[in-house]
Amino acid sequence: MVCATADGAAVNTGAYNGLLTQLRNDERPWLVTISCTMHRVELTIKDSLMKEKKFVEVEDLMVTLYYLMKRSGKFQRQFHETAAALDVQVYKFPKVHGTRFVNHQRKGVSVLLHNWIPLAIAIENAIANASNRTLNATLKGILKKIRSAAFLATACIFKSILSVVAALSLKLEKDFIMPFKVAPAVALAQAELEELLQDNECHLAKQGLTLTESTVSASLPKPGHMKRNPENRQYTDVEYTKMTHAGLVEGTVKAVKDSTLPPSSECLRLRFQSFDSAPFPAMLWVDPANWQDMDKELDMMMSLAERFAVPLRESGFDATNLKAEWKVTKHTVKYFYPSVTSPASLWQRLLSYRRKQFPNVCLLVEVVLAIGVSNGTVESCFSYLTAMLTDRRVPLLHTTMSDLLIIRANHATWSDHERNEIISAALGEYMSGRRKMQLEPQAPDDSEEPAPKRALVASSSSGDSSTSSSENGGVGESDSEAALHCLEVSSAASSDSRSDLPQVLGSGSGSDNDLP
Template sequence: MQSVARANAPGIYKALMKSLVFENISLQQMQQKIVGFGCDGASVNTGSVSGVITLLQTNISKEIVLVKCLAHRLELAFKDAIKGIHLYTKLNTLLTELFKFYHTSSLQTENLKQTFRALGLQTALPHRVGGTRWVSHVLGALIQVWKGYAAYVKHLGQVASEHSNKKQPKAKHLSMLLSSKELVVFGNFLTDVLTVISTLSQQLQRDETGIYHSHEQIQATIMVVKKYKEREGPYLRSVFEKEEYKGYTLKGTVNFESVRIKVVDAMVGCLEKRFSDIDIGLLAATKLANFSTWPTVFNESNKDFGDEHVATLTDHFSQTLQQQGVNPAVVELEWNILRSSLYNNHTVADLTWPAVNKILGNECKNILALVDLVLSLPASSAVCERGFSLMKQTKTEYRNRLHTKTLSNLLMVKLHTKNEKEYDPTSAIHYWNTGGPKKRRHNFMEDRSNQLSDSSNQAGSSDQAVLVEEQDETGVAIADKDKMLSDSDSDWSDYGSCSEMEEEDDVLTLEAACEDLGFED
């Protein structure tokens, strides 16, 4: 973690170099190891004249590949496609105003919850639409509205009928929008489209997703979106060509087909435009690392499969490969050996690269080194965004004096700690027990309690031993002692029992007291 003096390309590049040097990475190691640079589409990072990528290629290696974050591109594609759609503007107004209506009034929120309980529905409060992630925020807000549609319509209708309520005009307007057939149909259609796009976004944001994964995922998403041009999705089927939705009558007419065609065409066009560069040149060649893109059967019709991709990758990364001890001249030869071996002896769809390395690691080490290089290229900069989010949560206004090194260590723990279900604390416990300058006394209290119990047991056993000794020493006289007790009982019998003696003493005491007080009787 390094602070940036100025938020321009030289400032970012300088901070980046400081961060790498801080990790004891030399310039020679950078030239040998750095093969890709993932970032968002900001010009300060991607500028061809003075951007960060240009400085990296000039000072480190000209073979460094620029990968613009695919998740950011997806968000921008949705924003471009939906721009100018009148129904989306009305739908966005509905979602925004509905959130404000309940978020700013605890009374209305509580009444809405009571409406949910009265209808026997699970509470689904409205979500905020705005934010940096347009796709997920809009999708979440839409799903909440459809989950609680009946409760929203009923509660807003009740508020709209109360003329003395200050919220009456706003509730009436929102109730009218929720009852609009055109808006409800379009909203459910958009929910279907956003569900597909959101799924792609989540896949691209995973840490293990590489650029080689993205080709198939993007093409599958575009194919599904195209189908929605003529076919209804799960959400749209619940309302399409129906007069009621969730038990409430919809009002108005629907001119939906033209809007659907316009939205689908715009979405597909924007997706293809934003991701056009990954289907040509070097980025297109990375699909070689994805086994699912390989032909099912290797025959004469596809005998040249992968040759062009291998040649493109070898030519671009020739210097980097040579620095790692790879011979670029034999890479293409080993590719043919690798391809033939995998098709002849294995089912390609079931293979993974770790398994291939175990099988052919010695025989095809040069081509496998090239594959490892391709696997390291990122698909998005989502991990950086998560780091920024954690940094804001860690360095708050109450902890604004954290040193850079301390902040880096805290973020390292938070970003790289395993899930609780996957974490095995055995090694950490062992290190804690043995790693300190002094021996850990983690069983101190337990040992102390054991000592106390042992000492009490010893004391009890010693008391028993003393009694036994006394009995042993006087064992001969025990019978006589019992006899003495029996004799003493017989001797005292002449004077009466103990209770009789006590009664006599009480009588004498009472008589003396009466005499002192002057009572004769």
């Protein structure tokens, strides 16, 4: 074991009794313990963005709209009828609260901004309808927020910030991200946040909205046109003319940016500063883009070899041949893999086909590849299980669900041979459970006479014997025996049709050579 990754809960990362701490103290001083990077991004949002009251109001509105559409089928129908009358495409409001990562919030704000104008018109029509009295208070509260141009500008800047943070979260969610690439990804996100702070462009225009005094307008795609190629899409111009607080837009945007962007950038730096310390900077040599100075690369490799000396020694690592192997490795990559730019793809090929050529370098690379920076794969199992247990699959046994979840979560780590073994074992277990009894093949005994049912079935299918008995005009000895043995065959076939029927059909060839 070279690495252990978990979320930031105290039971995992506690300084004294945390699981990761106990693993490291249990004679594993080399162990790298990592708090999940995806959870660090979520904590950054909680500690910086969600302290802004205006952003909390935007999130509360998305939650309110989600439950309104879920619980009121009548208003949901009116909303879609309004969109059909305007000839525009609208989307379902997603769930953005609970155990949802930042990208779900970004999608929720995107849907809210897209549905803004049709939603405002639908709410006005619903309030005017006397049959919606039970929802009037909720609808009026939502309409008050939607009519505010300052609130609309807040939602737009919230979407711009979430787009930067969500891109970082999705990058860290990938299974094949290298540990040494975390710090550059965070630095890029910080630079984008700083650029957003200095950007004076209207954020409403970035979201496809135009605000002029009390009117907000947008060009929305027609129903079904988002499935077409961009050049074949058609749009409908829609507008809403009852916006308020238009003069507060610029001041609101500036105040929100100044109060949220600098703290967010600083919080990212503090949350991820552990990736600037050892052993992560010593892993840069794994990426061919960083191959410049062989002496520095060898120093980094020796640093890793010293850190993980115990597990490497158990694997047969020999540092004396490291320099020669590394030189051969670089030449091999240069001449045989010049077009492979991804470190993961490159080392996958080298580990598969050239391990014997430079085994010590491959051992160091395996140490680096074994370090996972997030537990996104484990977190996704909750979604897999929810999608698996639908209303039509409620009778699934717990053991079956457990097996399906294990297969879905670990399929990427299994080889083709391991998959075939699992399939064969599962198929054998299924077939043995379906059959009533197992048939064991028996060796034929030459001393015993052939089974009468096989001989007589063959004789009954023979044309000569049946013709001779019928020509005699009566029931002779052969006919009575045939009738008796046919009765035996039918009774035997009915008792075990699945085992006897193929044998009977195979014996009835109609040839005299099959007769005893």
